[in-house]
Amino acid sequence: MIRVGIVGGTGYTGVELLRILALHSEAAIVAVTSRSDVGKRVDELYPNLRGFVDAVFVEPSVDALIGCDLVFFATPNGTAMRMAGDLLARDIKVIDLSADFRLKDPAVWARWYGEPHVSPHLLEEAVYGLPEVNRALIRSARLIACPGCYPTSVQLALLPLVESGVIRLDRIIADVKSGVSGAGRKAEIPMLMSETGESLKAYSVKGHRHWPEIKQGLEQVAGRTVELTFVPHLIPMIRGIHATVYAELNAGYGDLQTLFEERYRGEPFVDILPPGSHPDTRNVRGVNRCQIAVHRPLDGNTVVILSVIDNLVKGAAGQAVQNMNLMFGLDETAGLRSIGLYP
């Protein structure tokens, strides 16, 4: 059994980790932290876990996590980078769901996250936890930086095109919509139902934190500079991300449907839909799955890729458990095989 700790067990990705890990045959939840609910039973705060999780929230401290084999951080940015080094020094592996170890350049991190990185020495070692790209590195990693939710949907949509060189790398547009759980569980006026309901809005058009992350991932596989326009939107649903990605094809591209099917053949959590499909976020609700459709509009030289995930699962907690499975030599799908809720 892998002895698992969760820092930030009261948030949306934390409770999603609990939901998945509670049914995982190889994981035992031994510590769950919260600053605001110390001493309270986890299933008192989250009655959906009654009968499945027998734990009480403890203060987030390294001492409380000793005895774990692995600690997940489901915390705001800037938290994991203050504790990960002490855990690694005690041979405790770390999977961070936040952005702390995603960007390789500490100066870029400081620019987008507003404070200097306090553990820059760990950035090189950290493996970006997108299994569809870094599976071999993840297997031997001690520290995983789980991709952000938007970056997961956008990179999976673009990887086959970028790797094979069939698109122009200076004209990529990602128009992406997220449900409100993407913003976490904190109380904020813009996230009230009366603010988000029956309304759709773009935000951070000038620059969003996930832009440098997506760009870094695509440039790593392309081996050269990528120019990307990324516009996130908030949409009145709870879970789900829908990415519409546009790129311009170079001359001589082949059958794009086959390109995607072959690139993701054998990938347990990427599903290339039949030609002409329009993926629906509903079909991936609650599951660790990315569904993708490839389109060629009649006019022009554009390819349009549609990509949907559940931001809390393939965009966060599910992907984190997929990484855990790889790090501990388990079946990659352990604890993650399920079917999306419909309707």
Ligand SMILES: NC(=O)C1=CN([C@@H]2O[C@H](COP(=O)(O)OP(=O)(O)OC[C@H]3O[C@@H](n4cnc5c(N)ncnc54)[C@H](OP(=O)(O)O)[C@@H]3O)[C@@H](O)[C@H]2O)C=CC1
């Ligand atoms: N929501 C999403 O769809 C996704 C989120 N992420 C990332 O995952 C991380 C968690 O997100 P999410 O679950 O939505 O966030 P929430 O705001 O819902 O939860 C944050 C959790 O962290 C705890 N926490 C807050 N500050 C600290 C601290 N200083 N030290 C220890 N614990 C702390 C909170 O509990 P308490 O205050 O009681 O300690 C709470 O349990 C974030 O970095 C987010 O960017 C990544 C992909 C998708």
Ligand SMILES: CC(=O)N[C@@H](CCC(=O)OP(=O)(O)O)C(=O)O
């Ligand atoms: C809908 C919504 O607000 N989404 C969040 C996603 C942030 C997130 O999860 O970002 P990190 O994982 O990089 O911290 C946002 O746009 O800020």
